[in-house]
Amino acid sequence: MPTIVPFETLPELFINLSKKYKGAGKKPFHYKPTTDADYQPIDWDQVTDDVYSLAAYLIERGIEKGDRVGILSENRYEWAVVDLAIQLVGGINVSLYTTLPPSQSAYILNDSGAKIFFVSTGFQLKKAVEIFDECEAVKEVVAFDEPKLEHLQEEKYVRMFDDVLLEGGKHLEDHKQTIKDRVKAVEPDDVATLIYTSGTTGKPKGAMLTHNNIVSNVKAATQHIYWDDNDRLLSFLPLCHSFERTAGYYAMISSGVEIYYAESVDTVSKNMPEAKPTIMISVPRLFEKMYNLIVKSVEEGSDTKKKIFNWAVETGRKYSEGKRGLVTLQKKIADKLVFDKLKERTGGHVRLFVSGGAALPPEIDTFFQCAGMNILQGYGLTETSPVMAANKPGQEKVGVVGTIIQGVTVGIKSLENGELLAEISGEDYPTDKSSEAGEILCKGPNVMKGYWNNEEATKEMIDDDGWLHTGDVGKFDEGFLKITDRIKHMIVNAGGKNIYPGPIEDLFKTSKWIDQIVVVGEAQNYMAAIIVPDFEVLEKFAKEKGLSFSNNEELIDHDEVRDIYKKELRSFSKDLASHEKIRDFRLVPNEFTVETGEITPTLKVKRRVIADKYGHLIDDIFEDD
Known part of the structure; x- marks a missing residue:
């Protein structure tokens, strides 16, 4: 569906959502205060108050348009507040993976020149304190949680998040006009975030994603895959990665979807029945684990159990191929005997699985399709904000990553002579186009501005004709994009x-x-x-x-x-x-x-x-x- 408010920049998205939901009791975020507690909602009025208070604080602390602000945190409500406040004042979000060692965290902070550093737990605060003296631009560290080790909080440059919100609230009236001016000053081509590659080779590079990069991708994704304000998402992939940032955060709030934060990646199986999500955005590893658990259970069971399972899968396959009549009745029986148990593990309400980040094994894709739990594979890179292609609900095809989204053009370049073998855009779609395999290229408003402070790497990635070279090998298969592997692999x-x-x-x-x-x-x-x-x-x-x-x-x-x-x-x-x-x-x-x-x-x-x-x-x- 179309997004529910108009916006061309991320601060406009926040402003217009706040206006739309003012006093409506809409609850965009849900969290668990403790492991044993139920999920607690946060309504848009609270979000608005917190974001404006933090925006005022950032201005009070001297954050100007274009300044970088770092976040080292798991997925949680405070992450969203910090991000939205950064966008509101025209800053640039620099997010770090929580698994990074101190040395790599310091490298990213220094490379980006981040001025304030937000961290989540006492563990992450300890990391920040360890590297603070190495990071010349960082003037202050703000911690979400009270640390158990008191000496961490005693450092003069460490502030607590709740205290910061209170202080910002006191200065809000003084800075309201400044905030309005900052929002108006943000242009679609301004950089909204630096997302650093995970550094599988060499030092991490900061992909500069603009407001237009992200906004265009959000709008195209919500047109390609349907979700609305009746949906709820369980968020657990890292928000510092572009997949979760665009698809699991901005695209969700822009469509009225409510976000439930998993306690951690390790508690997803526990949190699914608690949150009862209707949408799950994941990487293949989750589906592989779910599949293997089921296979183990079946193989450890009786011969009768194995026969029932195999019959259910075959029945699901026939049903997914469009066969009806007696198969419809058989599918209901198969659901009751086998597949409903799998659905219960996911909370019983999931209507949409989205998989990205890596290739989904075809056998696992097929199994979930047979179970009536279709997985929509998608494809993209951090540098493409990230979505380039995705399967559409009802048009899924096993073994491919779907059709090209609107606004994006994908080309296939010969690995032998560099010739452009084929190209398809999301607007003018040939459903029968196929090609030989080659390197996948991309053009469109989703392609990054470049790498931060690294023109050489930018030129290696984006050629003079504007094609971004993904380094992936793939081909068109009757209009669908199929990925073979990475060239470097x-x-x-x-x-x-x-x-x-x-x-x-x-x-x-x-x-x-x-x-x-x-x-x-x-x-x-x-x-x-x-x-x-x-x-x-x-x-x-x-x-x-x-x-x-x-x-x-x-x-x-x-x-x-x-x-x-x-x-x-x-x-x-x-x-x-x-x-x-x-x-x-x-x-x-x-x-x-x-x-x-x-x-x-x-x-x-x-x-x-x-x-x-x-x-x-x-x-x-x-x-x-």
Whole structure:
């Protein structure tokens, strides 16, 4: 649906929403004060008061138009207040991932020149205090939560968020006209935020996203995918990433959707039944985990349970293909016996799953479609604000990332000679257009202004014709965009064959024995893999077989365990070309995590980190080759 108020900049969005909902009792945000508490609502009048108070405080502290303000926080109400206040005074939001170490946090603060630094918990405040002296531009740190360690609060430059709001409220009358003038002064081409890349290679780069970048993307997304003021969203992907920022925040409030904040990424399964969301925006990892839990449950059950499950999936497939009559009755039975239990885990009200950030394995996409819980895959980059393409409700197609959104043009460039093979815009849509694979390019109002203080990197990303080079490989398939993999992820084997590991890894992720997998084999005669087992499944197997172990290292060292993975590799590799087959592997005892550095905050694998960390295992695989 169209957005519910007119706006060309983010401060205009806030102003017009505040006017529309004044005194109406509309509750845009919900939070849990404690783990055991129910969700508490916050209405627009409270939001308006808090944002104006903080805006007055920022002005009082000398924040001018174009100044940068840092935020290091999990998704929560205060994050939204800070962001909206920054936009109201014409500032630039610089958001940091909470998982960043102090050194990287300091780098971003110094690179951006942030003047005030907002942090959430005592843990994040400790990080801010540690790096404060290194960050010359930062004059003040504002903490959302009272720290347990009193000495952190004793620093002269540390203020508490509640105190800041009170102080800002006292100065609001003095600065009301200034705020009005600042809002009018914000132009669509002004930078609204710096979103720093997660730094899988080299130092993080700050993508400059303008008001027009974000606003155009919000409007196009809300036209492409329908949501309205009857919907509610559970927010858990990092707000410092453009996917959640645009799709899970600005697009939601601009359509009247109410946002419920998950307590953390780890509590999503607990918070879904509490919040009862109608919309879930996620990355594939959530759907992979849900799928694997179901598969485990079925395989551990009786033969009768397995037969019922397989029958239900087949019935769901027929129904999703449009078959009706007897199939309609069978689908109702399948829902009651199998799929309703899955829906209950999500709170029982989800009507729209949206997946982005990485490719969704086709088998998992198909399963959710059979369950009547269709997932809309989308595609984009931080640098494209982020949405370039997405599936539409009722027009979903497995294995593709959908059609191009309005205002955006996507091109496919030959990897061999650089020729433009095809291009499609969101306005003039050919439903039968297909092309060969090549690098995906993008043009449109969603393309970033460039990288902050980095003209060289900007020129590498955006060419003289205005095409942004994504670094992704894809093609058009009857008008739909299909992603193959990242160019930089491409493996060239000893025989010169180009192999993209992503689709291979997606295939193996459907195994109940495999939690995470990374394919390796650059310049080698065959492909191999580093595998993180699903230790819950593996431990159960070991106990049933009487295998002794006291830790994961001992568990994966058993011959019986290795035999399982040899069989899995042979079984799954049957569907792969000869040069893609996984012929050897090594098991590792620890999960790839953000904290240990193997994956990004949006759960993408850092291949170089894994190649370095497990280089000895990779060398061992190919040692005698």
